[in-house]
Amino acid sequence: MRFGTVSIVGRTNVGKSTFLNAVLGEDLAIVSPLPQTTRDTLLGVVTREDAQIAFVDTPGLHEPKSELGRRMNLQALDALRGTDAVLFMTDTDVLLRGSGTKPPEIAAEDRDIVARLPKETPVVLVVNKVDRVKNKPLLLPLLEAWSKLHDFRAIVPTSVLRDDGVDRVLDxxxxxxxxxxxxxxxxxxxxxxxxxxVREYVREQILNATRGEVPHAVAVTVDRYEEGRIPRIAATIHVEKPGQRKILVGEGGAMLRRIGTAARKRIEHLVGKHVYLELFVRVTERWKNAPRMLSELGYETTDAPEPEEPRRRARPRRSP
Structure with missing residues (x-):
């Protein structure tokens, strides 16, 4: 039997959270087409007959434009410390952007991440979204370019959405x-x-329902979580401007009801019973650049505290 921790790192929108959900068999991590969807590290445990892997999904590494972005990067880099292996994920965007007439060049963002990988930790490279490349012979030069960049223990082409190559990554x-x-x-x-x-699933529905600056301007805090036959939950959505609050509330509260209904269903699927969810919207100016406010919202820069009692499959509970 084997056990170890594996950090999942990569730039934004390459499929890290989608991979975690696939191997867990549960849509635990939120996913959206928008960059910086993942803001916090998330532990996901995969148990097989021969091994147990504690995956740590991380925020996508990017060029930060706020204190929030800086803290997200720090979380991702901190997850590389003390891990048994690293799953570095990229995608085939470089092929889709190229002409196909010259060898592909690894994106500068990917090169920067490779330079930060701990030299003593084994790394498996996962090249995701190969299904989008219609001319498959183009993949070989890309994989060769990657093999010259770092001493990866393995390079695995995958299409996580199609469950192609996922089992090999685990092996x-x-x-x-x-x-x-x-x-x-x-x-x-x-x-x-x-x-x-609760916090993540409310934010997920905002990402799905809004456009422009609003999705990136929100944070969610849970004000109350009362256990019972029907858990009662109250949460506040923080925005930076009054105009963003107006958009989230919508005409006659229609948008907020839509977000709340979708988030409630997501939460109910996870806990396995009905819940009562009440949402509020509050203007908290410049929260993304206020260190104290970020700490209050849960975006810390220091090492995370000791984890709560492990949650069983499909039954996360409220912390004490």
Whole structure:
């Protein structure tokens, strides 16, 4: 039996959270087409007959334009410390942008991430979204270019959405893990408390329902989570400008109801019972650049506190 931690790193929108959901068999991490969808690290535990892998999904590394962005990058880089292996994910965008008449060049963002990879930690490279490349022979020069950039233990082309290559990625990672007993019960899915998922699922619906500056201007705090036959939840959506609040509330509160209904269904699927969700919208100016406010909203720069009691599959509970 093998056990170890694997950090999932890469730039934004390459499919890191989609991969985590695929191997967990549960849509735990939020996913959207917008960059910087993932703001926090998320532990996801995969248990097989021969191994248990504690994956750590991380925010996409990017050029930060705010204190929030800087803290997101720090979270991602911090996740590389002390991990048993790294899953570095990229995609085939360079081929889609190129003419196909000259060798592909690795994007500067990807090169920067490779330069930050710990030299003592084995890395598996996953080249995602190969299904979008119609001319498959173009993939070979891309894979060769990657092989010259770093001493990867394996390079695996995948299409996570089509479940193509995912099992091979797991096999390559398991081979890198030390022999050890599992650290989590076999049915453990994550160690995040339920408030974390309430926050994320409300924000996910905002990402799906709004456009422009609004999706990136919001943060969510959970004001109340009362257990019971029907859990009662109250959460506040923070925006930076009154105009953004107006958009989120909508005419006669229609937009806020739409967001709340969709988020409630997401939460109910995870906890396995009905919940009561009440949402509020508040203008919190410049929250993305206020260190104290970011800390209050949960975006810390220091090491994370000790995790809550591990959550079992599809049953996250409220933290004490």
């Amino acid at each position: 390559e990672l398991v081979a890198l893990l030390p022999e050890s007993e599992p650290a989590y019960a076999a049915d453990t899915l994550t160690d995040r408390p339920m408030q974390f998922f």
